[in-house]
Amino acid sequence: MRLGIYCDSGINGGHEEMLKRLMLALVDCAKVDTLNVMVPIANESLHRFVGELARKHPKTRIFGLSYTAESLRDNLFAFHRMVRLTAVTLRTLDLDKLLISQGTIASGLAGLFAARRAKVISISYLPLVDDGPKGASVSGRVKWLIKRLLYRMPDEFVTLNDHLRDKLLALAPRARTTTLENYVDDRFAQSTLTMSAARAALGLPDNGTIIIAHIGRLNLHQKRQDFLMRAIERHDKAFEKTLVLIIGDGEDAARLKAIVNASPSLSACVRLLGAQEDVLPFIVASDTLVLPSAYEGVPLVMIEAVLAQRPIVVARVSGLESYLPDSLLFPADDQDIFVKRVFAARDVRIEALSQDFKRRFSRDAFNARAQAILLN
Known part of the structure; x- marks a missing residue:
């Protein structure tokens, strides 16, 4: 053929x-x-x-x-x-x-x-x-x-x-x-990298600071990094001992940087790291990942995170509820439930889900x- x-x-x-x-x-x-x-x-x-x-x-x-x-x-x-x-x-x-x-x-x-x-x-x-x-x-x-x-x-x-x-x-x-x-590459499921080792290699704090990561193209219309920023500002007290990593590049990079620079609460906890050659260490270093997108296909970062046994909180859009449990999903426009899910995600057991993803x-x-x- x-x-x-x-x-x-x-x-x-x-x-x-x-x-x-x-x-x-x-x-x-x-x-x-x-x-x-x-x-x-x-x-x-x-x-x-x-x-x-x-x-x-x-x-x-x-x-x-x-x-x-x-x-x-x-x-x-x-x-x-x-x-x-x-x-x-x-x-x-x-x-x-x-x-x-x-x-x-x-x-x-x-x-x-x-x-x-x-x-x-x-x-x-x-x-x-x-x-x-x-x-x-x-x-x-x-x-x-x-x-x-x-x-x-x-x-x-x-x-x-x-x-x-x-x-x-x-x-x-x-x-x-x-x-x-x-x-998804087998290395996400087979990595022996620990959270502490990943944080040390990336120069991230390992002193009880909660690390939340968003990995994806910087596109506010689809990926809604601006929704994440508004949620942080609305719940700034909850994010006082938290570091939020934004990993990726895209057409809205300048807009997102301006949003962060204009807000003291965002500037205190948000780091814009740009695109990274290898996202595995950032996934392993994180307590929780987030994906508040307006729409998706089947996002690779969702699969990668689960294979690495890290919870990821996603918007209930585009049929993503068929992949994750309710405890990792939130109504797309509800900032309060989103933040609640983010800080509760570390207690969600995903070992069985990770094994299912490995086969699937x-x-x-x-x-x-x-x-x-x-x-x-």
């Missing part, structure tokens, strides 16, 4: 990490004759990964895109031109299927339109699903109508869980929709499922 993978994201986040793992699963499969990967040159991390994969596996070919989705967003002329050129490439490659990485249904559109133009079977990989407009504005309704049409474009969807699968089936009932849960999110299970889905 001749497979293609298309990703025009300029970001190297969770979706891109999952895409890398999918490539590794496919390149080892004997039924894949060629793996043709189209990624932006500007996304240095992703482009370098695919380049190294191509050097190790002759069946992999890399095609550098001169654009990113972000660069095409407000340039309709450039978008149409890149759709046309990408469609020409797809016809030349004579693919059986093209998998398109879509963080949302509105991302990766140049690849989706090019697949339609070249008449190649298109698979939308991991799109998050909107719930429709929350307001009654004309622009909101128009955008939603456009998105509903976009959901009808892919021939197939590969998503993360049954919750997202059901939502996609409601929007695109004729598309084949399957689920593929991701895997293994690399062997992921590889077998990925190959079965995409080579059907």
